[in-house]
Amino acid sequence: GGFKPIVISTWAEGINANKAAWDILKNKGRSLDAVEAGVMVTEASQNCCVGLGANPDRDGFVTLDACIMDEHGNCGSVGAIERIKHPISVARRVMEKTPHVMLVGEGAQKFALAEGFPLEPQKLSDDAERSYKEWLKKSEYKPVINIENSGQGHGPFAPSHLDNGDLNHDTIGMVALDAMGNVSGSCTTSGMGFKMRGRLGDSPIIGAGLFVDNEVGAATATGLGEEVIKICGTHLVVELMRQGYKPEDACKKAVERIVKKDYAKAKENQVGFIAINKKGEYGGFCLQKGFNFAVCYGDTTNFLVDAKHYF
Numbered sequence: 001g002g003f004k005p006i007v008i009s010t011w012a013e014g015i016n017a018n019k020a021a022w023d024i025l026k027n028k029g030r031s032l033d034a035v036e037a038g039v040m041v042t043e044a045s046q047n048c049c050v051g052l053g054a055n056p057d058r059d060g061f062v063t064l065d066a067c068i069m070d071e072h073g074n075c076g077s078v079g080a081i082e083r084i085k086h087p088i089s090v091a092r093r094v095m096e097k098t099p100h101v102m103l104v105g106e107g108a109q110k111f112a113l114a115e116g117f118p119l120e121p122q123k124l125s126d127d128a129e130r131s132y133k134e135w136l137k138k139s140e141y142k143p144v145i146n147i148e149n150s151g152q153g154h155g156p157f158a159p160s161h162l163d164n165g166d167l168n169h170d171t172i173g174m175v176a177l178d179a180m181g182n183v184s185g186s187c188t189t190s191g192m193g194f195k196m197r198g199r200l201g202d203s204p205i206i207g208a209g210l211f212v213d214n215e216v217g218a219a220t221a222t223g224l225g226e227e228v229i230k231i232c233g234t235h236l237v238v239e240l241m242r243q244g245y246k247p248e249d250a251c252k253k254a255v256e257r258i259v260k261k262d263y264a265k266a267k268e269n270q271v272g273f274i275a276i277n278k279k280g281e282y283g284g285f286c287l288q289k290g291f292n293f294a295v296c297y298g299d300t301t302n303f304l305v306d307a308k309h310y311f
């Protein structure tokens, strides 16, 4: 059976994010408001590398990606936005106030400023500054993504982040079902540390990092975005649920698709999906051990689930 309302989100940081979303859901608020407020907690968090405290790209700039989607299929997205604290809220404004779905880079920032979002300082966080200097010594791009059991924590060059254990992931994706039975989702990230300048991952791409269909449910993704994009990951998960798969089975099928495309690559990387359906059933699945997600359907019912894994 399922739960209504319900909110789920990626990684351990999702617990705090879920709390903010739940405050809205329990008062019969709209799932769209819940998923925005939820991930804003993570964007603002100093313990976490989703927001401006995150690792920069290889030229030293923190660039953020986010998208949001509502029960009507409306969506908005920002890619590679700089010096803005809450990309998810800018994405929502793109959805609500422009004729477009995606704004990127300088244009996205310009729009954010015109909408009254403050321009934050350029400066890297102390952690990110240290990681970046360390990275520059070799300048190698070898992402080790979210494989906690590798003992390497978040990325190969983030020594100071290791202290925070599994609070450190660079993405949060959240999907929620509200009391009215409507589904929405959000996804926000700093992307992969030391990415090429201009790189977009899956997180700002509708159908890759996030997809919502109010007839069926919603899904979001984390991990190596390139692999998620190649299979239109969350769109696939939602379509599988439409065919009758339960959320966990739909996530599993999508993960299997990634494995089938390139076994060797899949073995080296992490991708995780989470999903809910209209009944309020939830599930997740990932490539490697170590991915967890937070599930909340009550004031005191907010817990972490270790996702089942392929390898």
Ligand code: SD4
Residues within 6 Å of the ligand: 146, 169, 170, 171, 189, 190, 191, 192, 200, 201, 202, 203, 221, 222, 223, 224, 225, 226
């Ligand atoms: C990306 N999917 O930019 C993101 C990274 C991520 O936890 O999920 N990290 O590819």
